[in-house]
Structures are given as C-alpha cells and as structure tokens.
Amino acid sequence: MFDIKTELTTNPKEKPAPEELGFGHFFSDHMFILDYTDGVGWHDPRIVPYQPISLDPSAMIFHYGQSVFEGLKAYVTVDNDALLFRADQNFKRLNRSNERLCIPAIDEELALEGLKQLVTVDRDWIPNNPGTSLYIRPFIIATEPNLGVHPSKKYHFIIIMSPSGSYYKEGINPVKILVEEQFVRAVKGGTGEAKTGGNYASALKGQEIASREGYAQTLWLDGKENKYIEEVGSMNIFFKINGIVITPALNGSILPGITRDSMIQVLKFKGIPVEERQISIDEVVEAHQNGTLEEVFGTGTAAVISPVGELKYLDDKMSINKGEIGEISQMLYDTLTGLQYGSIDDTFGWTIRL
Structure with a gap:
C-alpha cells in the first residue's frame, strides 16, 4: 500500500x-x-x-x-x-x-x-x-x-x-509528590493539551524545586485560580476517594494521555466507579483529613502507574495508604502490563502483533 x-x-x-x-x-x-x-x-x-x-x-x-x-x-x-x-x-x-x-x-x-x-x-x-x-x-x-x-x-x-x-527494578514503590504553589505547567487556551516540547521545558523549574526538597515529582495546579489539580510531572493523575476513582477532566490544558484513557476504560470494564471532573487540592486535603483519601497514582507510558505515597501541600504532608501501593493501582498495573506483554487476552482490541 x-x-x-x-x-x-x-x-x-x-x-x-x-x-x-x-x-x-x-x-x-x-x-x-x-x-x-x-x-x-x-x-x-x-x-x-x-x-x-x-x-x-x-x-x-x-x-x-x-x-x-x-x-x-x-x-x-x-x-x-x-x-x-x-x-x-x-x-x-x-x-x-x-x-x-x-x-x-x-x-x-x-x-x-x-x-x-x-x-x-x-x-x-x-x-x-x-x-x-x-x-x-x-x-x-x-x-x-x-x-x-x-x-x-x-x-x-x-x-x-x-x-x-x-521502570520498577525492585518493585513498585510509591513516590513523594510536592504540590507546586508558584509556577504553572500550562493554561487553558495554551498548548497544554498538545504534546509539544515547550510544555516540558516550562515544567523543569517545578521539577527542580521538588527535587531540591526531596520529592520525586511536581503536582501542577491550574494556571487561573491555582487550586484545581491538573497533572503530576509528565503524567496524568488519579485519586481514589471514598471508593470512587477521580481524575481531572480534560479541559484544554491537560494532555489527553493514552494510558489515562486505558485506565478509565479498564476501571469501567471492572465495574469500578470512575469520574472525570474538576477536583481541587482543597478537596484532596479534606479527603485526607476525614480518612477517605484511599489511593493516589499517576499514569503514563514510561511507568504505566506511579503510586503516590505522600503529598505535600503548603506545610501539610499527607501520607497515603501508609506509603504502600493500593489495591486499585496494583490491579491497573497488572492489567495494563498483562495486555502489553500479551499474558492477558486483549478484549479491548488495543494491541498489534508483528
């Protein structure tokens, strides 16, 4: 052809x-x-x-x-x-x-x-x-x-x-994430939903600050009100709160991750409640305070899933699931990698064998 x-x-x-x-x-x-x-x-x-x-x-x-x-x-x-x-x-x-x-x-x-x-x-x-x-x-x-x-x-x-x-030579170990308070990754109307080099260059400063403070990645907030969660590092982000998995809705400044979409489809297939909606850092803090913040994880091509064991926002350090990988995170990781390595039947029609 x-x-x-x-x-x-x-x-x-x-x-x-x-x-x-x-x-x-x-x-x-x-x-x-x-x-x-x-x-x-x-x-x-x-x-x-x-x-x-x-x-x-x-x-x-x-x-x-x-x-x-x-x-x-x-x-x-x-x-x-x-x-x-x-x-x-x-x-x-x-x-x-x-x-x-x-x-x-x-x-x-x-x-x-x-x-x-x-x-x-x-x-x-x-x-x-x-x-x-x-x-x-x-x-x-x-x-x-x-x-x-x-x-x-x-x-x-x-x-x-x-x-x-x-990516995980010694098992999946949850990482520590710092919520960025000063810089932003992208804004609605900009290039945040495109996969272009400038987005990654603008994120380097936040990553530098996070690394200096002993954190693996930056959690980015929106560029207008500086309160709504967008991405973590170069990954999409998910929160399990009171049994429901929540991920920020695509809003023009968030990259539409293919791993993100795959996770959502697997969750729906498994009958696990999942929502794409606006979620604020204040909602996450409140969920942690009342004991309903059960899991946090990033998703992307490199790691598939990166569980979060600690979030720091302002002076508040939030420990998540005792710093261990959660049940949903483990299931999603096992399912996606099983499909990718061909050990699980592909009922979604996602793979191409050569």
Whole structure:
C-alpha cells in the first residue's frame, strides 16, 4: 500500500546489556523519516540507518519551537511476538498536536505502517527481560530556514527507538509528590493539551524545586485560580476517594494521555466507579483529613502507574495508604502490563502483533 524505501545499516551497533539500559541512553540501528514540503505535502517515506540530521542554523524549530512528539513502546510477548500497544491512538493524538502547532497533518496509516516496518527491521532491539521494552519516539520538527514568524513550510517527521530497562527494578514503590504553589505547567487556551516540547521545558523549574526538597515529582495546579489539580510531572493523575476513582477532566490544558484513557476504560470494564471532573487540592486535603483519601497514582507510558505515597501541600504532608501501593493501582498495573506483554487476552482490541 505504501512505498517505504529501506536502507539497512552496514555497521550495526553492539546492543547494551539489560542491566545497562536505563531510559533514553541507547538507540536502535535504524530510524524512519518522512519529509514535508509546502506544495508537495508529506513525501519520501524511508527507513535509514540511525544518524545525525543536518539543519540550517536558521531552521525555524530553533527559533519558534514548532515541534510535537509522541511516546509509545514495543514489547516482546510471552510467546515471543513483537507487540505494539494502541499505536493508532498515538498518531491520532500527534495530529491533534499538529493542529494546535499549525503543523500539517500526517497520514496516520502511513505513520503506523512506517512504525511497523521499523520495528520489524529492528526487532532484535526489543529487550526481553521482565519489565523491559523498546521505547518509541515519533516527532516532527520545523526545518524551513527562515526567521519570519509564521508556520514553517518544511518539516521532518522522524521515528527513533530506544531499548529501555525496567521502570520498577525492585518493585513498585510509591513516590513523594510536592504540590507546586508558584509556577504553572500550562493554561487553558495554551498548548497544554498538545504534546509539544515547550510544555516540558516550562515544567523543569517545578521539577527542580521538588527535587531540591526531596520529592520525586511536581503536582501542577491550574494556571487561573491555582487550586484545581491538573497533572503530576509528565503524567496524568488519579485519586481514589471514598471508593470512587477521580481524575481531572480534560479541559484544554491537560494532555489527553493514552494510558489515562486505558485506565478509565479498564476501571469501567471492572465495574469500578470512575469520574472525570474538576477536583481541587482543597478537596484532596479534606479527603485526607476525614480518612477517605484511599489511593493516589499517576499514569503514563514510561511507568504505566506511579503510586503516590505522600503529598505535600503548603506545610501539610499527607501520607497515603501508609506509603504502600493500593489495591486499585496494583490491579491497573497488572492489567495494563498483562495486555502489553500479551499474558492477558486483549478484549479491548488495543494491541498489534508483528
């Protein structure tokens, strides 16, 4: 259906040992590239050896930040197949980000086919130790050499892949989170619901403050009233209060996480009450004070679930579930990873086997 040219490397890299992997340090032998030129559209899909890219110093990405990206994974299943999890949703979300950043939409079917072929070419780069995976980073950058402030007329769409170690090497240990009081991650009407680099750059200051105080991540509040909960670090956030799982409703400044959506669907499938609505930090504090704050957890591609054992807001340190992973968090983690590694039957139709 698509004519994707493939150039195989003549100098394959030595693969790192599983214990050396970490996250984002090593890259597979090949990458997928698709170019955009105004008047031509997206063209020349190809798989080539992993290599540096050459850009003019005036390329618009360097000056006006026109870029979007995605993050997903490939897994080795229990029967040794390669598996992608909800990859079609990543490319749908990429196009929503494109719309916000004035980047031309990609053909989602072509992007998915390019990814499938790239994973097939670099199949041996998917680690198979427990908890490991091949992290996949599709991204688009503006490449037109021009200092005028307008949408670029040229772009690269590139997919690179990185073997990643187990996120939880010694079991899932709940983390400590600091509620940020001064800075905000994004505001409604801004780019918060797009997956673009600037959102992550603006979050670095809060992360720096949290780390300095001994906390793993920042809990972000809304940019208008500084009271409603939005995200935690680069993850979506969930609270179990009095038997009901609550997550902030998508409001234009919150990234619509694919893991978030997966969790909501699993909760509904299991018959567990779940609500998407506005939730304030004051409501969380009150629930902690009256004993109904039962679990807190973040969700995202890298960790799947990151349980929260402590929240600090102002001078109040809130211990959650005695600092242990909760029953719902464990169930969701087991279910999602079971689907991703093929040990649970996929009744949702979320996986692609290669």
